[in-house]
Amino acid sequence: MSTYYASLFAEAGILLLGALSVYIILATGQLSLGNAAFMAIGAYLSSYLTVAIGMPVTPALIVSAIAAGIIGVIVGFPALRLKGIYLAMATLGFGEMMRSFFINFPAMGGSGGFHGMAHISVGYIWAWAGGILAVLILVERSRVWLEMQAVHDDETAAGLVGLNTVAIKVSAFGIGAAVAAISGGLFAHHHVYIEPANFGFERSIDFVLATILGGSTLGLGSLIGAILLVFLPEFLRPIADWRLAAFGTLLILVLLLRRQGIVDRMLLRGLTFRKAAS
Amino acid sequence: MSAPLLQLTEVTKSFGGIHALSAVTSGVPEGKIVGIIGPNGAGKTTLFNVITGAYRADSGAVRLNGTALNGLPPHRIAREGIARTFQNIRLFPSMTVWEHLLVAQPHGESWWRRLLPVGWGDPAAQVRAEEVMEFFGLTGLRDRPAKSLPYGLQRRVEMARALTARPKLLLLDEPVAGMNHDEAEEVRQLMLKLRATGVTILLIEHDMNFVMRLCDYLYVLDFGVLIAEGTPGEVRTNPRVLDAYLGKDE
Numbered sequence: 001m002s003t004y005y006a007s008l009f010a011e012a013g014i015l016l017l018g019a020l021s022v023y024i025i026l027a028t029g030q031l032s033l034g035n036a037a038f039m040a041i042g043a044y045l046s047s048y049l050t051v052a053i054g055m056p057v058t059p060a061l062i063v064s065a066i067a068a069g070i071i072g073v074i075v076g077f078p079a080l081r082l083k084g085i086y087l088a089m090a091t092l093g094f095g096e097m098m099r100s101f102f103i104n105f106p107a108m109g110g111s112g113g114f115h116g117m118a119h120i121s122v123g124y125i126w127a128w129a130g131g132i133l134a135v136l137i138l139v140e141r142s143r144v145w146l147e148m149q150a151v152h153d154d155e156t157a158a159g160l161v162g163l164n165t166v167a168i169k170v171s172a173f174g175i176g177a178a179v180a181a182i183s184g185g186l187f188a189h190h191h192v193y194i195e196p197a198n199f200g201f202e203r204s205i206d207f208v209l210a211t212i213l214g215g216s217t218l219g220l221g222s223l224i225g226a227i228l229l230v231f232l233p234e235f236l237r238p239i240a241d242w243r244l245a246a247f248g249t250l251l252i253l254v255l256l257l258r259r260q261g262i263v264d265r266m267l268l269r270g271l272t273f274r275k276a277a278s
Numbered sequence: 279m280s281a282p283l284l285q286l287t288e289v290t291k292s293f294g295g296i297h298a299l300s301a302v303t304s305g306v307p308e309g310k311i312v313g314i315i316g317p318n319g320a321g322k323t324t325l326f327n328v329i330t331g332a333y334r335a336d337s338g339a340v341r342l343n344g345t346a347l348n349g350l351p352p353h354r355i356a357r358e359g360i361a362r363t364f365q366n367i368r369l370f371p372s373m374t375v376w377e378h379l380l381v382a383q384p385h386g387e388s389w390w391r392r393l394l395p396v397g398w399g400d401p402a403a404q405v406r407a408e409e410v411m412e413f414f415g416l417t418g419l420r421d422r423p424a425k426s427l428p429y430g431l432q433r434r435v436e437m438a439r440a441l442t443a444r445p446k447l448l449l450l451d452e453p454v455a456g457m458n459h460d461e462a463e464e465v466r467q468l469m470l471k472l473r474a475t476g477v478t479i480l481l482i483e484h485d486m487n488f489v490m491r492l493c494d495y496l497y498v499l500d501f502g503v504l505i506a507e508g509t510p511g512e513v514r515t516n517p518r519v520l521d522a523y524l525g526k527d528e
Contacts, residue, residue, distance in 0.1 A: 138394075138395055139393055141395035141396060141397070142392060142393050142394055142395055142396060143380055143381065143383065143392040143396060143400065143403065144389065144392045144393050146373070146377055146380055146381040147381055147392075149370065149372055149373060149377075149381070150370050150373070150381050152372070153370035153371050153372050153373065154368050154369075154370055154371075156332065156352075156368070157364070157368040157369075157370065158370075159351070159352035159353045159356070160330055160332075160352050160353075160356055160361070160362055161356060161361070161381065161382040161439060161440070161442075161443060162353050162356035162357045162382070162384075162443055163353055163381075164351075164353045165353065166351075217372070
């Protein structure tokens with residue numbers, strides 16, 4: 001594999017985790033436009049742990065994920081009072097807040113960025129991305145996932161069948177934040193240089209885009225979305241300056257034709273049924 | 279009535295200046311079907327919302343088997359053993375019939391067991407869901423999205439979901455609203471079967487014929503005040519009830 005493709009695959013793995021972090025929170029009916037903030041926390045904290053303390057990458061990622069998860073839970077509580085577009089705005093504000101925090105945080109290089117991390121391989125990135133996706137696909141078949149879906153569908157009815165809606169929504173934020181932090185840690189050790197501008201609003205939007213485009217009702221959707229989002233603009237390179245416009249057009253078409261995203265449960269059921277019939 | 283399962287004592291709830299419930303005291307004895315009737319706006323659904331914790335009573339007490347429920351969040355009240363259905367059916371749009379029954383299971387199990395795929399770690403949940411599905415005649419519709427079913431069946435799914443958690447008390451808000459006579463009769467038979475299994479039912483209903491033929495005991499609410507109670511026969515002939523429904527002769 002050429003370094004060019006290797007780096008695209010690395011980007012796709014990192015984006016997949018970011019998309020999953022949005023997907024997990026979205027599964028409880030909460031739209032977060034600030035997940036790049038959790039990614040930044042993971043990137044900076046894991047880099048600090050490996051560079052300044054000399055911790056190996058894997059435990060550094062785990063520690064960062066736990067720390068970001070705790071911050072996610074803390075963010076999750078005020079988020080309970082907000083719904084829909086108001087929650088989206090608030091999380092967006094949180095994202096910008098975190099970015100300016102790192103700009104004004106000289107210990108980690110401020111706006112000049114931070115470097116010195118050891119480079120990790122594409123295989124390592126995909127071990128994390130694939131592992132987390134696999135666990136998530138199993139969890140999607142569990143009762144906990146159904147409980148999240150219930151909160152997403154009708155919070156009042158979910159409470160009245162005995163579900164602790166507060167715990168479910170806040171935990172989703174915590175887990176989502178932890179996954180975003182892993183994405184950030186991998187990003188930092190793949191690029192071996194980070195700066196606050198890496199974790200701006202556009203990054204959060206990329207996460208949401210990958211989730212929605214691929215299909216926001218399945219973890220598999222985030223995989224498809226992440227791969228499309230990374231590779232499609234590259235394959236469109238022959239049309240040079242028009243490639244982003246073409247990409248935008250494709251995006252609009254997909255959303256018009258399949259509002260639920262490219263994959264959903266119906267599609268999967270259809271595919272497995274056809275396989276069984278033939 | 280001695281030691282009722284559900285005991286309401288002087289429950290009062292106001293919205294602004296409107297007294298939705300004024301000092302309502304009533305009891306639901308175990309193993310009975312009790313009805314709440316009254317004209318529109320009498321406070322019936324408000325009473326359900328207070329019992330299930332959606333609203334907090336301004337004063338008064340709600341007790342289930344002697345346990346005070348006031349101020350508990352809805353999910354805790356549900357876990358104490360109260361389940362309900364809604365006047366305007368509230369199903370989970372993204373779920374199949376089967377999933378509705380899995381998600382509403384009793385809440386004894388640890389979270390990590392609930393994290394495993396349903397087929398792996400949860401035989402009890404599946405057995406319970408099958409049981410309830412069969413009881414409500416939904417077995418053939420297991421994998422249908424619940425929202426795609428006809429209205430009468432959606433009501434059944436909602437009742438089945440409520441019953442999955444093995445509640446002590448089932449609250450039904452207009453269970454036969456919009457149903458024809460035959461469908462209502464089926465629901466009545468289901469209610470009687472349920473009572474036979476030991477479930478206590480408190481229901482709101484406008485269909486007088488249905489209420490009179492089903493309930494063991496009735497409470498009549500009018501403008502938030504309990505104006506009468508008794509067996510269907512007693513209530514039917516109570517002059518205050520006739521006034522509330524038909525208007526008073528001046």
